[in-house]
Amino acid sequence: MNKKHALCTLCLLSAASLAQAANYTLWINGRNAGGTPGNYNDFRYWGPDTVQAGVNKKAVNWDGRSSIASQSSRVRDALDCFCTGANWCYIASYSAGDLLLGYTLANYGGSARERKNATPNAAGVCGAAGGTQTGWNIKWVRVASGAAGGSEIADAGAWTTSEPLVQDLKVGTARAMYNHNATRNIWFYMYAGARGTAYSFLLPGQDDEVVAYHSSGAAAGSGGRSLCNPGDWLCDDLRLGTAANQGGSTKWSYHSVEFRDDGEDYNHYGDGNWAGIIGVVRAAVAASAN
Template identity: 65%
Template sequence: MSTVRTAVLAAATAALLAAPEASATNYTLWIHGKNGGGTQRGNYADFSNWGSSTVAAGVNKKAVNWNGTQKISVENFRIRDALDCFCTGTNWCYIAVHSAGNLQIGYALSLYGGSTRNIKNATPNSTGVCGDAGGTQVGWNVKWVDVASGAGGGSELADNGEWATTDPIVGDLVTSTARAMYNHNTTRSKWFYMFAGAKGTLYSGILPGQDDEAVSYHSTGGVSAAGSFCNPGDLFCNGTLTLGTAATSNGVAKWSYHTVELRDDGEIYGHSGGGTWGGIVGPVRADMAATAL
């Protein structure tokens, strides 16, 4: 476990111990990526995108389902609805995201995390909207964000037309577009723990550096500029993706409050979870089960 994660856990534990008897209810929100096939939007119990809903994946887990074929800006209201529902008032949230879900939570925090929100009652209706509990607050109560192969920096597969161009979200995943969509340094001081997969071979001629067959390390590692970054000792790369918050070996900084929790040195984690909590989703699920308490 990283020193950053250890410090955040210690602070969270101290806050809970100091809280009055009517302390916070914690929730774990899971935000899927592109497509997210079969999920029922507004139904926080529908984990069909991820795998069995009986698998441990953090306290009071909720599936935040959105139309993963549409643009981030069009569907981001569903993420904000979930954050309002479960992460306001005395309630707090852990967030887990996969792929383009990284863009969704980053977009919400950067552009709306400083806005005034109505405190909600954590009881959603059929469309995923919760009722008002009275009062307001600024932003949301988020402990941290775990990111499984995040697409916050876009993918060269979108740049090169390797995905169906009829899906509006593909335009958002163009690397230049994804990186300009919002200020990735503005996380409202919430830590993004990056889990970067590297089991990629199919698109090695398109995706620079290490990749998981969908997204490269420059994105999954939270690096502030696109480039060719790899595991230690790998050849033909601009630099090594470092663990933690440090810049890459050739001096390219990570975005603020972004830290690499897992770098796939063994090249064993692919991008897709396969509907079985597999691939790079697996270690994120395990981390949330162990720490989102």
């Protein structure tokens, strides 16, 4: 083969590699069941799958009740499938899905991952594409009502206490489960809802009825604290971005509050129709995950 032919061959190989590269948007559900685990096209948990929710959207379905440790494999399968090799991912997580993703990145994000071909079987596992890499290709994470800091509702036993996930969602347990600062340098953009009603008496500061601002706002520390919107004299302000909150509490590394519900307009629930705080994140993902 002469030099000209060799150069043409290299060009064709490079073009083929670029053609195969793709971006994907992964949606990681929270507590309670919805879509079928392993079926990345089943968006029943969220709402109509015709709604724009990011480029090449995929539902990372898990059972929504088992322990975080036992369900992490579901997330790892999805990340291996769509976020390795030449492919990159945007991620949207919701409620306990935040705890699940954080746990997965902290414990497995520095491990050797086999590159996959983005063609899953019925179990949600993709075939080998050749080679390995360290961790996954993730551009950013947007989090609706993140529960990585736990919920006082779990502590109070307001949910079924025999459910393994409820035990993991206790505030002290969730905060001690892994190093929340170990995001592998991936940014988590937090969206905190404040339309709390029924369970607000159990939750400190502002809340969306299930998760308080200390968790949805990524406040660091071993326990929850009372954080509110500006103008509420009963507790310290949750501040936007990475800034320390009023009173001096800090946020976990690589966590930034992108949206604070100053109008108290958004509750926790998606209602199977991309509603509540999920809707705010969906709009942001649709606008920026491309």
